[in-house]
Amino acid sequence: MTTVLVVPGAWLTKAFYEPFLQALTEAGYDAQFAEYPSLDPEDPTAFDCHADSKAIAAVLRPLVEEEGKDVLVLMHSYAGMPGAAAATGLAKTQRVQQGKRGGVVGLLFVGAFVVPEGLSCAGLQGGNLPPWILLDQDQSVLTRDKPSANLNLADDPINNFAADVEGTLAQSLTAHSKPHATLSFTSPQPHPAWMDDEFKGRLASVVLTEDRAVPKEAQLGMIAATQQPWIVKELPxxxxxxFLNRIDDTVALTREILDKML
Structure with missing residues (x-):
């Protein structure tokens, strides 16, 4: 049984992804989830992209090194940065040559950032985060109380993230959103596994063609800039x-991509 480790986008809690995790389980996969210390932290100055990567690796490494599992790392949005870093050195192809069980069979980016080593999410966008990321905000943005420094929230998340989703279902975005440490977006990308030869032929992207937050052109541009071969699928x-109204499609694409990798 292949394990699918789901690594979330910024601002979103595990509860948001629970229906997708359940669908993966019903499809026969071992669904696992990694969380970030940069999500709603007490001290937002303490957690950057590297800290998030270490937290993901703390989930991923035991799956591979202790349990000998074959793992697909599925990354949504911001997860493409720390998730790719966490997989470094754990490629299935590399571990087979070393006579070891288990390994990361592939990296799957879903509307996700693909960022070169040393560059931040903000740096990839000319040094500034997009205006729909509300800086120095905590949950008080909803009550108009005093904002909190070094935290951020997404403005109008339903319009920016789920304009094609029925209203009641889309409300889960706000229900399961928390502030995120801005340092995650302004700190450099640790070495990403997609740069390594061991992952050639094991990189995939589900390009979201109606994405307002990370437009289709940006997703394709980041992929092309890696100069690596990719399995690319598009989802309107x-x-x-x-992870809301296209869960069955996402599971089907995950299966299709895994079939090409295994």
């Missing part, structure tokens, strides 16, 4: 629709 969906 907004940024969060793959």
């Amino acid at each position: 969906a907004s940024h969060c629709a793959p």
Whole structure:
């Protein structure tokens, strides 16, 4: 049984992804989830992209090194940065040559950032985060109380992330959103596994063609800039629709991609 480790986008809690995790389980996969210390932290200055990567690796490494599992790392949005770093050195192809069980069979980016080593998410966008990321905000943005420094929230998440999702269902975005440490977006990308030869032929992207947060052109541009071979599938969906009203499609694409990797 292949394990699918789901690594979330910024601002979103595990509860948001629970229906997708359940669908993966019903499809016969071992669904696992990694969380970030940069999500709603007490001290937002303490957690950057590297800290998030270490937290993901703390989930991923035991799956591979202790349990000998074959793992697909599925990354949504911001997860493409720390998730790719966490997989470094754990490629299935490499571990087979070393006579070891288990390994990361592939990296799957869903509307996700693909960022070169040393560059931040903000740096990839000319040094500034997009205006729909509200800086120095905590949950008080909803009550208009005093904002909190070094935290951020997404403005109008339903319109930016789920404009194609029915209203009641889309409300889960706001229900399961928390502030995120801005340092995650302004700190450099640790070495990403997609740069390594061991992952050639094991990189895949589900490009979300109706994405307002990370437009289709940006997704394709990041992929092309790696100069690596990719398995690319397109899904006519907004940024969060793959985990809301397009869950069955996302599971089907995950299976299709895994079949090409295994």
